[in-house]
Amino acid sequence: MMAQIQKDNDRLDLAPKKFNMWIFIFTSFMFFAALTSGFIVYSGGKGHGLNVIMPNAFLYSTIIIVLSSGTLFLASKASKTLQFAKQRLFLWLTFALGLAFFAMQLYAMYVLAYKMQIHFVDDNASRSFVYVFAGMHLVHIIAAILLLLNTLWGSYRNIPQVRNLFKMEMTSIFWHFLGIIWIYLYVFLLLNQN
């Protein structure tokens, strides 16, 4: 009996590592919460409103990132039913959508800066905050894309299914979280754009 319990104790346990990812998400959330709180303190205290109508590109990128969450979910589902070709296909799709999101965000910033003349360096730092939100989120997106590629690479190397599922889950947690954070930031900007 004891021996059996002990075996359970010592078994391969990826749960704590997955838990690490959840805690990391907390830290990341606190980071964005701090930035948005900073925005509120700044614009409230100084009376500097944003007064910028958000470019449509932000809406398109929001749609793209929601779609990418969908394709990643399908990849997860495929990996659970051992359909590895399908898993890879959806992973590649997610990857492509991730790049598209990245490009669309850059385009949105281009529109802000060149079409609308809303610059990063501005006496009204509320406007600088828009770039900080999107930029810091993109830094996270780079990390997420690397994680995604790592999962993809693992799936081509035929790693054991436990590891495959583990990698899929780690990627999914992070990716969906970044989608949610972007929606949060976008809604926050929409609510504060006047």
Next chain:
Amino acid sequence: MSTLAVHDHGVAHHDDHGHEHHHNQSFLSKYVFSMDHKMIAKQFLITGITMAVIAMILSILFRIQLAYPDKTFPLLTTLLGRFAPNGRISADFYLSLVTIHGTIMVFFVLTAGLSGTFANLLIPLQVGARDMASPFMNMLSYWFFFLASVIMLSSFLVQKGPASGGWTIYPPLSALPKAMPGSGEGMTLWLISMVLFVASSLMGGINYVSTVLNMRTKGMDLWKMPLTIWALFLTAILGILAFPVLVAGVVLLIFDRSFGTSFYLSDIVLNGVQQPFEGGSPILFQHLFWFLGHPEVYIVIMPAMGISSEVMSVNSRKPIFGYHAMVYSLIGITVLSFIVWGHHMFVTGMNPFLGGVFMITTLIIAVPSAVKTFNWLATLWRGNIRFTPAMLFAIGMVSFFISGGLTGIFLGNAALDVNLHDTYFVVAHFHLVMGSAAIFGMLAGVYHWFPKMFGKMMDEKLGYLHFWLTFIGAYLVFFPMHFMGLDGVPRRYYAFTEFVSMQRWLTVNTFITWAAIMAACAQVAFLYNFISSIFIGKKATQNPWESNTLEWTTPVEHLHGNWPGEIPTVYRWPYDYSKPGAEEDYIPQTVPFSQTMSSNLPHDFEDNPKGLEELNKFNSTLKANEQVK
């Protein structure tokens, strides 16, 4: 060992270790890029001690300036070169000294050195795990910390010297590279170092929380965890929630510094030239900084509290008084620490109503703090006290916590703060309550767990010498500062002999400096003791303090995986000291109740009706036997 779900190298990790496989570890993987939490703990400790010694030397340097502002010491020029021209420390370098002293002590010694050492050492050992949730991340955490330390110290090598705007790096001094010499490359290096430091702290903290929540051995429910683990666990949560906010503040600061934005800058005139920055709010930085900064002081003190609780219980040979109250007060402090940051900003033009709110939340922290103090004293009361060096340092920690905590009630008051802010009263307050107290907690931990870390005992006599000189020295240094502060002497001033009203404090400053030098010399006793004991200390037994916690069930010789066989199962809380009816005055957590029938109490079986039944049966048999006699 026969049960592996998968034989994949990265994953099967835990299984191979701790069994009779002898790994041929290279020097590099054993001592340098080690993934063993015990080795990482030692790395943190030794780096932390090194940083502490450096910070101490910095403090002696600026103490010399404060005591003898008009004298020249040619030796200083020899040692410091351009930083001390004509035998006197320059005003700019003085500011660098206090800034880097504060930064190193708060972050590198009392955050990384304290949490890093004891969370790494104790969490796996006391909850019964083979290692951390992610040993690799743990290793990264140390090396990021090491790199951060090197970069911080390297700022002494740049032309204009290290950062000098104070450890709180308020803009505009930190945001304008041309504001003062220390705002240049020194400040840049400070920022780079701190970003690495935060990354290190977060990686460590994530691991600590995950390990405590996921990897406890069988039987180790949350209410059977030693108070050290509770304290380190809650400290890690504080770090996880607070440090990202500092990063956010620092990111905006970097944009202001290097990209020309004006988050924090407005209406700046530099050398007679109007700067282009407009519309920024320096108060915003203070909000972001202190939202981290206040939890940070609890990140510093809570591990010391946990360590002291454990050490005092073991050496009083008594259960800790009010275990549950101890845990709840730690939780209370954790929660409250996030809603008090405004008390650092009472005089920034804050709305008085808001100041009142922050004042009330601040003063409420006195409640859990007082609960803890009361419980420590009650633990000592009528204990069978063993005055080991660790015990003395733990008691010293309580002493400093009380005497420094009392002045916190003055400073937390928004009205009194108008007078007291930025005076030596503040310096006295925090050096006692979080400086000395946390250092004493850390030293208590070092003396207590040295046998676990190095398998050797430290010398007791040197320990006593170290304790008494440091304890008396710290009070002699910081107590007079209260009176200076009440008289309105401001902190961070280079030479206040320039001000007539403050000249009379010069004699006190001279006294403080000599007390500081004495206390610094006492640390030599510690360093000698620490280093020599590693090599020539008496060999430690497995459980030298007759303690209950799990770490003392591991062999003296370290092995990666901690226990050679199975991880022991836990049956009871860690504080069964001097239990009536027991054969010895301690019962380790691994001893089941079935082996201690004579000392069991109905209270031990609260959620265990079957055990209670057995106890009643045993007691009635006992009674029957008595009657027969």
